[in-house]
Amino acid sequence: MTLEKQQKPLVLIVDDTMMNIDLLADVLRDEYRLGIATNGIKALEFVEKNKPDIILLDVVMTEMDGFEVCRVLKENPQTRSIPIVFITSLADTESIAQGFRLGGCDYISKPFHALEVRARVKSKLNEINQLSFVENIFKTSLEGILVTDAEMIITKANPMASTITGHEQNDLVGKTIYILQDAENDQGNIDLKDILQKEDHWEGELWNRRKNGEKFPQKVALSAVRNLWGDICNFVAVFHDMSEIKRHKDELKYQANHDGLTGLPNRTFFTLRLVGVLEDAARHGEQVALLMLDLDNFKQVNDSLGHNVGDFLLQEVRRRLEGCIGHAILARLGSDEFGVVLEGLSSAEGAVRVAEQINMVLTLPIFHQGHEIFISASIGITFAPEDATEPQTLMENGDLAMAQAKKSGGNTYQVFHQEMGKKIKKRLKLEGDFRRAIDKEEFIVYYQPKVDMKTGKIIGMEALVRWLRPDGTLVSPVDFIPMAEETGLIVFLGEWVLKTATKDTKKWWDMGYEIPIAVNLSPRQFQEENLVSLIKEALDESGLAPEGLELEITESVVMEKEENAIHVLTEIKSMGVQFAMDDFGTGYSSLHYLKQFPLDTLKIDRSFVANIPHDEHDVAIITAIISMGKSLRMKVVAEGVEKYEQYLFLRNLGCDELQGYLFSPAVAADKFEDMLLAGKCLDVQGS
Secondary structure: OOHHHHOOOEEEEEOOOHHHHHHHHHHHOOOOEEEEEOOHHHHHHHHHHOOOOEEEEEOOOOOOOHHHHHHHHHHOOOOOOOOEEEEEOOOOHHHHHHHHHHOOOEEEEOOOOHHHHHHHHHHHHHHHHHHHHHHHHHHHOOOEEEEEOOOOEEEEEOHHHHHHHOOOHHHHOOOEHHHHOOOOOHHHHOOHHHHHHHHOEEEEEEEEEOOOOOEEEEEEEEEEEEOOOOOEEEEEEEEEEOHHHHHHHHHHHHHHHEOOOOOOEOHHHHHHHHHHHHHHHHHHOOEEEEEEEEEEOHHHHHHHHOHHHHHHHHHHHHHHHHHHHOOOEEEEOOOOEEEEEEEEEOOHHHHHHHHHHHHHHHOOOEEEOOEEEOOEEEEEEEEEOOOOOOHHHHHHHHHHHHHHHHHOOOOEEEEOOHHHHHHHHHHHHHHHHHHHHHHHOOEEEEEEEEEEOOOOEEEEEEEEEEEEOOOOOEEOHHHHHHHHHHHOOHHHHHHHHHHHHHHHHHHHHHOOOOOOEEEEOOHHHHOOOOHHHHHHHHHHHHOOOHHHEEEEEOHHHHOOOHHHHHHHHHHHHOOOOEEEEEEEOOOOOHHHHHHHOOOOEEEEOHHHHOOOOOOHHHHHHHHHHHHHHHHOOOEEEEOOOOOHHHHHHHHHHOOOEEOEOOOEOOEEHHHHHHHHHHOOEOOOOOO
């Protein structure tokens, strides 16, 4: 027998008349495997040995009629699921009804019609396959499934329902569907039956209890099943355990609201909690203090000892802060920034005492992996409702006060006052105007001549940026250059000045005035990785020879990363570009840098020039600077020369060049060009 034939459904034909058996066999044998029984007893024996897929059972037989055979088969759990189609010549309704009551699923009337026999057998076997498929889904589903009667009494439960609830399947059967709900939960009062009577479907989340008493969340979908007359005959509940999903959501929510390193609330969550604190304080008429705290020199510790040590340090800071503030709200707001909210204060002194305690505790040494680390903090203190009632404004106030504490040298606290707010508003407006000015190119380059001490001729110039507002007013560089440096906007401005100045200078070179242009290089620009390529680009675009460009730097430009600075300066120097040390003598390690860096020029700061030749200290300093410059074969330029006696004194000491109002302030490009064309010189006849 082939595999294909083995897979055909097995049909058992039971009839005590061979002619009927032969007729049925002729109709079915091409599509099915057939079994034959000529009476009820033989039919039961066949079923015991070979479980058929369907039985065609004659009703009227001697010894044991079809109804009795059906009853026996349906009482046996092993055979009750076999579908039985009665074969009968009985036409009375009572006989047909009796067959259905005993468990029959259909009947075929005698005499047989081949098409009807094939259709009914095929239809019942298809129904069996579908029911088998559904039953398999019911048993293997990863969702819990319960079927109830019209009164919501459970009649059937799948294995997963048992797994989820902890109740055995037999324990669930006979219980009400409300076993899905935890009676102690607020949702326990939902009348599911009433809802389903109206809507036929409901789904949502309910809390349940497992057999061991553990509460768990579950997602439930309930549906009503109606018969042909529209009456509800069953309810079906499909549910799954949401414990893991909820746990995962809770973890994600925690991670979204907390800092991963310290476990403290982050800025977002801190702000939300501050909202609640301020609302409670307003209702009860209480004072709230906000402390904004930033660690001093944390970046240096992180860079020098590594991030692992830095992470340990932040965790230790958290522990020490918690020891100072008790049950107050503490959060990590940024890299090394923390926030503290103190509630129910009786006076401002309480917040100050906490700040003092924090400063004292943080300055104690921290020992880790053989390192003795010292840390301190700058703290800004602000109060609600005195300073602000909105969280964002209050935090801004705290940041302002913290910045002021840091400017004071750190390891201290500063209480916010309204003048700080006025300053920051002015600063923010200036920054906004400055950004727009960059977009609209409201800047111009002025040029201040450098004059040869001996001949009085213009032998160089320094490019100085000016901000010309649309209304014609000039903004002093003192007001916008520090802000541009802090915000990083100096990078864009510096690039524009460099390219503009080199183009103007090339124009004057083409006119025959081959004098170098000096351009200041800010500390922020020096940190840019593309600095060398930017200088090459400016020279290439303008066509100016490298010896026509001099870059002025200060000690602060190169202090932070000395080795990298030497490499960058050397690479630029190799192009032929010159370097000048600006504001020489105002730093703490000038002599060191004179030895290390490829400098061509020293510029004496105007603060030393202002009081010569009358201030003996300034005279001594300038004399030493000029002497060092000559010894190192560098040019020496004096800035801020405003009086003729200053010029004479400096020239007699051997200073090479001067800048200052004695000859000319910085002027626009057209006026500088007029000076060149007119051959303007400093009067040196009094020498």
